[in-house]
Every structure is written in C-alpha cells, then in structure tokens.
Amino acid sequence: MDAVTVTDLGVDRGRRRVLPGLSFAVPAGQVTGLLGPSGSGKTTLMRALVGVQQVRSGQVTVLGEPAGSPGLRARVGYVTQAPSVYDDLTVRENARYFASLYGMSAREADAAIADVGLADAAGQLVADLSGGQRGRASLACALVGSPEVLVLDEPTVGLDPVLRVELWERFHALAAAGTTLIVSSHVMDEAGRCDRLLLLRAGELIADSTPAQLRADGRSEDLEEAFLNVVRAREEVAA
Numbered sequence: 001m002d003a004v005t006v007t008d009l010g011v012d013r014g015r016r017r018v019l020p021g022l023s024f025a026v027p028a029g030q031v032t033g034l035l036g037p038s039g040s041g042k043t044t045l046m047r048a049l050v051g052v053q054q055v056r057s058g059q060v061t062v063l064g065e066p067a068g069s070p071g072l073r074a075r076v077g078y079v080t081q082a083p084s085v086y087d088d089l090t091v092r093e094n095a096r097y098f099a100s101l102y103g104m105s106a107r108e109a110d111a112a113i114a115d116v117g118l119a120d121a122a123g124q125l126v127a128d129l130s131g132g133q134r135g136r137a138s139l140a141c142a143l144v145g146s147p148e149v150l151v152l153d154e155p156t157v158g159l160d161p162v163l164r165v166e167l168w169e170r171f172h173a174l175a176a177a178g179t180t181l182i183v184s185s186h187v188m189d190e191a192g193r194c195d196r197l198l199l200l201r202a203g204e205l206i207a208d209s210t211p212a213q214l215r216a217d218g219r220s221e222d223l224e225e226a227f228l229n230v231v232r233a234r235e236e237v238a239a
C-alpha cells in the first residue's frame with residue numbers, strides 16, 4: 001500500500017519553477033530517502049507533502065487524503081531543518097507540552113526523549129543545547145505524537161557517527177512498526193540506509209529506486225558514484 005502519491009506536482013517559488021512536475025509513490029511502512037544536492041528541491045517537496053507549500057499543479061495525496069487536510073494533522077509529523085521547539089523550556093517540558101497536545105502521557109514524552117538520545121539533557125533549557133541536540137529535541141517532539149507518516153528534513157545533520165547510526169536504527173524500528181518515514185539528506189552515504197530512494201536533481205526525479213537497484217543502474221557499489229553515473233547517462237541521452 002502507498003502512504004503517499006504525488007501526481008504531476010509542479011511548484012514555483014518566487015519566479016523560479018522549483019519542481020517542474022513530479023510523479024511518484026511512497027510505500028507505507030518503509031524508510032524512503034529523499035536525496036539530492038543542496039537546492040535540488042527536497043525541502044520544497046517535503047513542504048508540499050505536509051501541505052504547507054503553495055503548489056502550481058498536480059495532486060499530493062497522503063493516507064488517502066489531500067495533503068494538508070485537517071484530518072491529517074495528527075497523522076503526519078514534520079520536522080523542519082530549523083528546530084521548532086521552545087528555547088525557554090527544557091527538553092522535557094517541550095516534549096511533555098507536545099505530548100499533552102496529542103493526548104499522550106508524560107511517560108511517552110520521556111520515552112521519545114530517550115529515543116533520540118537526549119535523556120541526559122532532558123532537564124536542560126533548549127537555549128543551552130548544541131545545534132544537533134536542538135534538532136533531536138525537535139525530533140522527540142514529533143515522535144511523541146506517534147504519527148503514521150513522519151517527514152524529516154535532514155534529521156542527522158551535525159550528529160556524530162554513533163548517534164547517526166542509532167537514529168537510523170530508530171527510523172527502521174518505527175518503519176517495522178508501520179510508520180512511513182520520508183527522510184531527506186544530501187549525504188549519499190545515508191542513501192544506503194534507506195529502503196527506497198528518491199533522487200532529486202534541479203527539481204527532477206533522477207531515480208525512484210532502491211539502493212541495490214541504483215548500484216546496478218549506476219554500475220558502482222559506491223552510491224555517490226552510481227548517482228553520478230546515472231546523471232551522466234541521462235545527460236548523454238538528452239544531448
């Protein structure tokens with residue numbers, strides 16, 4: 001079953017056509033990576049998926065409803081690149097506040113904090129956290145609502161490798177329990193951790209694939225090189 005379907009999605013930002021017309025589907029209960037260089041349109045696409053982006057054309061359907069429908073608010077979680085937590089509250093107070101909005105208990109808030117590796121910093125004010133810790137506090141606040149679809153914009157930026165691996169394990173545990181995750185990254189080594197890959201370049205979908213298929217199509221075990229080979233092959237066809 002598909003959790004998300006996108007048909008001919010066109011988005012302009014300012015005077016630029018950022019997404020010319022994308023079509024793809026995201027299967028439920030998997031981790032789908034949205035990979036692409038800076039400026040390729042990842043955030044714009046994620047904004048369209050959660051219904052906060054004005055679109056020029058096309059349809060975005062999430063869990064059977066148009067993206068942004070009121071009925072999806074509690075079912076779709078979105079963690080932006082800029083952490084959306086309250087600086088003047090502690091990590092615990094933030095998580096418990098968001099838990100109360102979703103009708104969840106303080107215990108569930110504390111579990112979400114532990115899930116992102118912030119248990120030791122639970123009593124600290126968000127204002128006193130590092131950038132990476134702040135991002136994880138924001139992630140904890142999204143996890144606490146147990147959304148069916150989680151859209152995460154570069155959640156591992158600035159994290160040390162151990163923590164990155166732990167978060168990816170957490171993403172896969174959530175997917176195994178039925179959550180659909182869409183995770184953006186511009187680091188190709190994270191592509192290998194995804195079940196499926198959507199590769200964007202200048203707003204175009206270069207690949208809708210799996211890591212294994214991309215390695216085969218790009219004739220390289222190295223995903224970055226495989227991506228480049230696929231891009232070059234497309235350019236040769238277009239020339």
Ligand SMILES: Nc1ncnc2c1ncn2[C@@H]1O[C@H](COP(=O)(O)OP(=O)(O)OP(=O)(O)O)[C@@H](O)[C@H]1O
Nearest residue numbers: 013014018036037038039040041042043044045186
């Ligand atoms: N508010 C805006 N007005 C005009 N253009 C914008 C706006 N926001 C983004 N853009 C442009 O849209 C394009 C795609 O931006 P987007 O943020 O979606 O890319 P991205 O792949 O998420 O990049 P990054 O990895 O750096 O976050 C870029 O060329 C960017 O300059």
